[in-house]
Amino acid sequence: MAGLIERYRDRLPFAPGDPVITLDEGATPLVHAPRLSERLGGEVWLKIEGANPTGSFKDRGMTCAVSGAVRDGSTAVVCASTGNTAASAAAYAARAGITCAVIVPDGKIARGKLAQAVIHGARVVGLKGNFDEALRLVRELSQAHPIALVNSVNPLRIEGQKTAAFELIETLGPQRPLDALAISVGNAGNITAYWKGFSESADQIERMPKMLGFQAAGAAPLVLGHAVEQPETLASAIRIGDPARGEEALLAVSESGGAINSVTDEQILEAYRFLADQEGVFCEPSSAASVAGLLVHGLPEGVERIVCALTGHGLKDPETAIEIGEGIIPCEANLAAVETAVWG
Ligand SMILES: *Cc1c(COP(=O)(O)O)cnc(C)c1O
Numbered sequence: 064m065a066g067l068i069e070r071y072r073d074r075l076p077f078a079p080g081d082p083v084i085t086l087d088e089g090a091t092p093l094v095h096a097p098r099l100s101e102r103l104g105g106e107v108w109l110k111i112e113g114a115n116p117t118g119s120f121k122d123r124g125m126t127c128a129v130s131g132a133v134r135d136g137s138t139a140v141v142c143a144s145t146g147n148t149a150a151s152a153a154a155y156a157a158r159a160g161i162t163c164a165v166i167v168p169d170g171k172i173a174r175g176k177l178a179q180a181v182i183h184g185a186r187v188v189g190l191k192g193n194f195d196e197a198l199r200l201v202r203e204l205s206q207a208h209p210i211a212l213v214n215s216v217n218p219l220r221i222e223g224q225k226t227a228a229f230e231l232i233e234t235l236g237p238q239r240p241l242d243a244l245a246i247s248v249g250n251a252g253n254i255t256a257y258w259k260g261f262s263e264s265a266d267q268i269e270r271m272p273k274m275l276g277f278q279a280a281g282a283a284p285l286v287l288g289h290a291v292e293q294p295e296t297l298a299s300a301i302r303i304g305d306p307a308r309g310e311e312a313l314l315a316v317s318e319s320g321g322a323i324n325s326v327t328d329e330q331i332l333e334a335y336r337f338l339a340d341q342e343g344v345f346c347e348p349s350s351a352a353s354v355a356g357l358l359v360h361g362l363p364e365g366v367e368r369i370v371c372a373l374t375g376h377g378l379k380d381p382e383t384a385i386e387i388g389e390g391i392i393p394c395e396a397n398l399a400a401v402e403t404a405v406w407g
Pocket of ligand 1: 252254301347375
């Protein structure tokens with residue numbers, strides 16, 4: 064399968080001769096969720112964005128942002144990150160043979176994401192501050208120096224990420240349009256991108272899906288209507304208090320007749336666990352916020368077929384899984400002990 068730019072070049076701002084930095088991102092599975100469907104009384108599908116090359120949807124945006132940076136002659140890229148943007152930028156920059164610096168909140172990102180950024184050779188800067196401060200600083204940095212900013216404030220990130228909406232339409236087909244998309248919201252780039260993708264495909268679908276965004280209760284500026292000074296949630300990928308694309312996200316929600324709601328960490332973990340042990344799908348806690356939102360708030364009136372965007376892979380954050388999963392049963396190395404251990 065070709066990468067996104069090749070597959071959707073006619074709908075992306077790239078010309079035929081432009082350099083393409085790709086890891087064959089996109090074309091992720093859309094998996095039916097029978098148990099979740101039963102619980103919610105609808106037809107629920109999971110878009111497994113953790114199946115992207117670096118394990119999150121950020122790769123869709125990054126193939127475009129890094130290709131654009133190379134086209135424009137940049138020899139370095141920079142981003143602020145809660146982890147997945149850093150992992151993705153580091154991988155695509157390595158692929159392009161250019162320098163990458165990532166600014167992350169010190170000690171606040173999941174281990175798997177840190178491992179990726181480090182092994183791909185990025186300069187990893189642990190900021191004594193939160194994501195919002197990191198984003199403000201990299202914006203200043205990229206204005207003062209010839210270094211390309213690859214956060215979702217970069218329009219090419221949105222262009223790449225909108226392709227997830229194209230894939231949903233292709234996979235479900237025009238006869239079976241979805242009624243809604245449930246998605247976790249942090250810096251609000253992804254919900255903006257999906258809405259752009261659906262809007263650009265309006266002529267191919269019978270009706271537009273409602274955008275249902277979910278934020279963590281401790282980091283819910285779009286629900287509260289104001290920035291959150293000290294955002295807190297165990298869902299570290301959406302621990303953002305002042306989303307850069309907040310206004311666009313609210314517009315997507317109102318234009319689509321959707322809603323933005325919040326869910327507690329406890330509700331997020333319940334959904335995270337449900338997906339893993341009832342559907343066999345392991346996503347990261349931040350991704351499970353979308354499913355938590357549906358479990359808590361139910362399907363809106365008139366919504367039957369719905370897709371949950373599961374934004375990142377569970378292996379990104381092994382600590383949380385081990386902490387809340389069933390413990391390990393110690394066992395002597397003989398058959399009787401193993402029988403007892405296995406059957407209890
Ligand atoms: C980045 C990210 C989000 C939030 O996406 P935004 O575009 O910042 O709203 C959600 N989940 C995961 C796993 C992420 O990496």
